[in-house]
C-alpha cells in the first residue's frame with residue numbers, strides 16, 4: 001500500500017483540490033478525514049505519513065482550529081504550503097429556487113467570504129456551520145439544509161446543482177493550506193522560504209510583544225503572519241503564531257530563533273518550507289548587514305577580539 005496523506009474531507013473540499021496540486025500527492029493514497037483534528041491525529045498516531053489542512057485565508061486570517069492543533073499536543077512540522085484562489089458556488093438540490101432557501105451551511109471560514117452576498121440575497125436564511133464545505137454539500141444532499149456554499153466542483157459529487165457561482169465578497173480571496181508531518185529535518189532552503197514558530201512570553205510587561213518582534217526586526221527579517229491565540233490559562237493569556245520570511249538555516253533566522261529561545265518561556269518550531277507565493281530565489285533583497293557572510297564575519301571578529309587578535 002502506498003504511503004497516505006490525510007486531508008480535511010469529505011471528497012470535494014477545496015483542501016482536496018489544493019492537495020492535488022502537489023506533485024507528491026500523485027504517488028500517495030489520499031484519505032479524507034472528518035476534521036482537521038482527526039487528520040492531524042492520523043499523523044500523530046502514524047496512521048498517515050502527513051496531513052493536508054487549511055491554515056489561513058486572506059479575508060479572515062488564521063484558521064484557528066488548525067493553529068490551535070499545531071500549538072498544542074505532540075509537535076508536528078509544516079513541510080509545504082499551497083495557495084488556492086477561492087470562489088464559492090451556492091449548491092442546492094435540483095429544483096430548489098432562491099426563494100425556497102431557509103437554511104445554509106458551510107465551513108466557518110467560508111462565512112466571512114460570503115457574508116455580503118448572503119445579506120444581499122438571503123438576508124433571512126439561518127446559517128449553521130459544517131465540518132467542511134464539502135461536508136455542507138453532503139448535508140444538503142441528505143436534506144438537512146437547503147443550500148451549501150462550496151466549490152462548484154463539489155456539486156456533481158453530491159447530486160447537487162449550482163444555483164449561483166463565483167460568489168466572493170473580496171476579490172482575489174485566497175486560502176493557504178499546509179502539508180504537516182512528524183518532526184524531521186526541514187527541506188533545504190530554496191531562496192524563498194518561510195519559517196513558522198509559536199512563541200510564549202516569559203512574563204507580561206510593557207513592550208513584551210515588541211521585544212519578541214524585535215528579535216526578527218533587528219536581524220532584517222520580515223513577518224508574514226502574527227496571530228495571537230489564547231493559551232486557555234486565563235483572560236489576557238496568549239501565545240503568538242508567527243510566520244517569518246526565511247529559513248532556519250539562514251544565519252539571521254537561526255540567530256533570531258536563538259534570541260527568542262533565550263527570552264521566551266517557550267518556543268515551538270513549526271518548520272521552514274518553500275513559500276508558495278513567490279518562485280524559488282525570489283525573496284526580497286536582504287537588508288544591509290544581514291547576509292550569512294556578514295553574520296559569519298561578525299562572529300569571526302568577536303572570536304578574534306576574544307583571542308586578542310584584533
Ligand SMILES: O=C(O)C(=O)Cc1ccccc1
Pocket residue numbers: 008012013014015016054057086107109110131132133134175
Ligand atoms: O477545504 C474546504 O472545503 C474547507 O472546508 C476549508 C476551507 C474553508 C473556507 C475556504 C477554503 C477552505
